[in-house]
Amino acid sequence: MNVIIRTGVKILFPLILLIGIYVIVHGHLTPGGSFSGGSIVAGAFVLYTLAYGLEKTERELKESVVDILKSSAGFILIVLILFEFLLRRFLVPLEVPFTLFSGGPLIFFNVIGGVMVFSGLLVIWYTIVKTDSD
Amino acid sequence: MKDRLKIATGFACIVIFFSYILVCISNPDFSSFEKKISNYYLTEGWKSLKAANVVTSIVWDFRGFDTLGEETVLFTAAIGVFALGFGGFVGRRR
Numbered sequence: 001m002n003v004i005i006r007t008g009v010k011i012l013f014p015l016i017l018l019i020g021i022y023v024i025v026h027g028h029l030t031p032g033g034s035f036s037g038g039s040i041v042a043g044a045f046v047l048y049t050l051a052y053g054l055e056k057t058e059r060e061l062k063e064s065v066v067d068i069l070k071s072s073a074g075f076i077l078i079v080l081i082l083f084e085f086l087l088r089r090f091l092v093p094l095e096v097p098f099t100l101f102s103g104g105p106l107i108f109f110n111v112i113g114g115v116m117v118f119s120g121l122l123v124i125w126y127t128i129v130k131t132d133s134d
Numbered sequence: 135m136k137d138r139l140k141i142a143t144g145f146a147c148i149v150i151f152f153s154y155i156l157v158c159i160s161n162p163d164f165s166s167f168e169k170k171i172s173n174y175y176l177t178e179g180w181k182s183l184k185a186a187n188v189v190t191s192i193v194w195d196f197r198g199f200d201t202l203g204e205e206t207v208l209f210t211a212a213i214g215v216f217a218l219g220f221g222g223f224v225g226r227r228r
Contacts (some may be wrong), residue, residue: 013222027190028183028186028190028191029185029186029187030186030187031187031189033187033189033190033193035204044185048172053193067201070209070212071166074205074206074209077205078202081198081199081201081202084194084195084198088182088183088195092182092183092184097184097186098186102184102185103183103184103185103187103190103191104183104184104185104188105194106183106185106190106194106195109194110190110194111187111195113184113201113205116205116208116209117205117208120208120209120211120212121208121212123215123216124211124212124215124216127215127216127218127219127220128215128219128222130173131217131219131220
């Protein structure tokens with residue numbers, strides 16, 4: 001891609017990552033959550049791939065790493081949902097409502113679910129790009 | 135035989151259409167159950183988790199397994215695309 005798109009992506013990429021992580025982490029306070037935040041983070045990497053090509057993106061974040069991230073996030077999510085009632089009983093009395101550390105185990109759910117959505121979408125994107133470039 | 139099938143299908147369509155209109159005219163109260171369940175969600179969701187975003191507390195607390203299923207759908211989609219992209223070509227190309 002040409003220099004205009006590269007410079008724009010260089011400026012926009014950290015901001016999009018920041019917005020995505022904000023949406024994920026504040027999922028129990030503001031609208032949004034794991035699905036929308038994970039999609040935003042994955043969209044940042046898609047934009048980076050479109051501007052800089054697959055090799056440079058894979059230098060930042062390898063596909064094997066994304067694969068491991070996705071599988072481990074799924075496993076942790078299953079364990080967390082099975083023991084959700086225990087976490088709720090321990091965490092909710094300690095916390096103050098309307099702050100970042102409220103909502104009991106919701107913040108863990110949002111972060112792990114966001115990682116899972118992000119890595120799942122990114123695995124799909126990497127696979128499509130790699131099979132297309134063959 | 136085909137004409138009979140056509141007549142039967144048309145008759146069924148007419149019956150379903152008019153029964154739908156009858157239901158709409160008679161205006162049954164579907165909302166009582168909905169009111170009860172949404173009031174329960176709003177009050178108990180706030181009591182149990184004290185999260186400001188009640189939608190997230192419902193999605194991950196009351197419907198945790200449902201959301202786990204949604205994540206599993208995404209996981210399965212990724213595995214399916216991966217298998218479509220690489221699965222058939224591993225032996226031949228790489």
